[in-house]
Amino acid sequence: MVTKEDVIRVLKDLKDPEIGASIVNLAMVRAVEVQGSTVSVEMALTIPNCPLRDAIKNDVIRAVSGMRGVAKVEVQLSSMTDQERGRVSQTLKDRSTAEQSNVRQTWRSQATGIERLPKGEIGQIIAISSGKGGVGKSLVTALLAVELRRHGFSVGILDADLTGASIAKIFGVKDHPIHTPTGMAPPTSRGGIKLVSMNLLMDRDDAALVWRGPMINSAIRQLYSELEWGELDFLLVDLPPGTSDAPLTVFQSIPVDAVLIVSSPQDLAVTIVAKAINMAKLMNVPIIGLIENMSHIICPDCGRKIELFGSCKGQEASRAANIEFLGSIPVNPVISRLCDEGKIEDYKSPEFGLITQRLIEKTSQLKVPQTLTSTEKSIEKESGR
Numbered sequence: 001m002v003t004k005e006d007v008i009r010v011l012k013d014l015k016d017p018e019i020g021a022s023i024v025n026l027a028m029v030r031a032v033e034v035q036g037s038t039v040s041v042e043m044a045l046t047i048p049n050c051p052l053r054d055a056i057k058n059d060v061i062r063a064v065s066g067m068r069g070v071a072k073v074e075v076q077l078s079s080m081t082d083q084e085r086g087r088v089s090q091t092l093k094d095r096s097t098a099e100q101s102n103v104r105q106t107w108r109s110q111a112t113g114i115e116r117l118p119k120g121e122i123g124q125i126i127a128i129s130s131g132k133g134g135v136g137k138s139l140v141t142a143l144l145a146v147e148l149r150r151h152g153f154s155v156g157i158l159d160a161d162l163t164g165a166s167i168a169k170i171f172g173v174k175d176h177p178i179h180t181p182t183g184m185a186p187p188t189s190r191g192g193i194k195l196v197s198m199n200l201l202m203d204r205d206d207a208a209l210v211w212r213g214p215m216i217n218s219a220i221r222q223l224y225s226e227l228e229w230g231e232l233d234f235l236l237v238d239l240p241p242g243t244s245d246a247p248l249t250v251f252q253s254i255p256v257d258a259v260l261i262v263s264s265p266q267d268l269a270v271t272i273v274a275k276a277i278n279m280a281k282l283m284n285v286p287i288i289g290l291i292e293n294m295s296h297i298i299c300p301d302c303g304r305k306i307e308l309f310g311s312c313k314g315q316e317a318s319r320a321a322n323i324e325f326l327g328s329i330p331v332n333p334v335i336s337r338l339c340d341e342g343k344i345e346d347y348k349s350p351e352f353g354l355i356t357q358r359l360i361e362k363t364s365q366l367k368v369p370q371t372l373t374s375t376e377k378s379i380e381k382e383s384g385r
């Protein structure tokens with residue numbers, strides 16, 4: 001007859017798919033009971049609603065039901081307490097030190113359970129977030145990349161909005177990732193911005209993606225870690241809208257240095273912005289500032305600024321949350337035309353130049369190692385310093 005110890009021995013060989021450590025060593029197996037040929041396993045997941053819960057459960061069922069003398073396997077899932085999570089965090093830290101792994105094992109506050117990927121040759125990673133969709137996140141990501149490039153930085157954009165990918169379209173890029181002798185590299189825009197959107201990996205531009213959590217998770221991880229981004233001063237990550245599973249996955253997987261929040265004035269801006277702010281705080285990522293999009297229009301005849309929705313709510317929301325207001329972008333038909341034509345790199349505005357300048361200043365205050373811009377590096381190389 002199968003014993004509890006036999007079951008634990010089998011479970012010991014099973015690894016958490018994300019953390020890569022034994023589920024027994026991670027104390028995810030809370031209890032095992034054997035009654036005749038029925039085995040019951042009680043499991044504690046590292047986070048509530050873990051996107052890989054089904055995969056973990058199926059692994060356990062498959063492994064235990066393969067044991068001789070087992071006819072039925074019951075798996076009960078719950079999630080770890082903060083204390084238990086703290087212990088796992090410590091185990092991982094110890095393991096990381098012991099292995100001298102170059103993988104950063106940053107275990108973020110309570111809501112994480114997925115190993116974060118290393119930063120490689122990327123200087124700063126900034127995620128662009130909003131509490132809801134359609135506020136102009138992708139546009140702000142694109143404009144920021146263009147301005148940073150004009151400042152001489154090397155820039156990449158990872159469009160993490162897998163199901164609503166729009167970055168490639170805004171830049172008019174249709175190329176698939178490029179084969180290199182060592183793997184695949186992201187295609188480059190006319191202005192030299194490396195970018196990837198999910199639709200560049202599909203055969204058809206309008207194909208609908210219906211994906212479940214674990215698939216989104218692994219796709220985001222692959223776009224980040226399996227593409228050869230090379231040396232970048234900035235990687236901008238266009239997050240999926242809202243505060244659901246998908247943006248959370250980005251924070252758990254990618255070593256984001258800061259979050260930029262985008263809001264629009266038409267709605268309950270303060271409440272919606274608060275959601276995005278709370279998510280960044282929960283993930284323990286600093287907020288670099290807020291940009292309000294579509295806050296006003298400039299009269300084409302007299303040049304007067306018209307605030308369609310009253311005074312700037314983004315400023316109000318920033319003050320309430322104690323974050324920096326970086327500036328506002330007007331509704332401008334030129335912007336939407338350039339987005340539609342894939343020519344956003346032709347857009348130039350002194351106001352957005354100033355917003356970018358403020359953002360660059362803020363990034364220099366972030367507590368991450370500062371690197372020279374790629375232009376500065378090549379100047380150094382050329383002058384033989």
Ligand SMILES: Nc1ncnc2c1ncn2[C@@H]1O[C@H](COP(=O)(O)OP(=O)(O)OP(=O)(O)O)[C@@H](O)[C@H]1O
Pocket residue numbers: 130132133134135136137138139140161164166240241293294329330331332333335336337339340
């Ligand atoms: N300031 C603006 N002036 C004119 N058009 C704009 C402006 N901001 C955004 N748009 C247009 O609005 C549309 C939506 O913007 P965008 O795709 O950037 O929003 P989003 O927040 O990324 O949306 P989603 O949540 O769906 O990803 C785009 O087609 C863009 O052309």
Ligand SMILES: [Mg+2]
Pocket residue numbers: 137138139161164166238
């Ligand atoms: Mg978008």
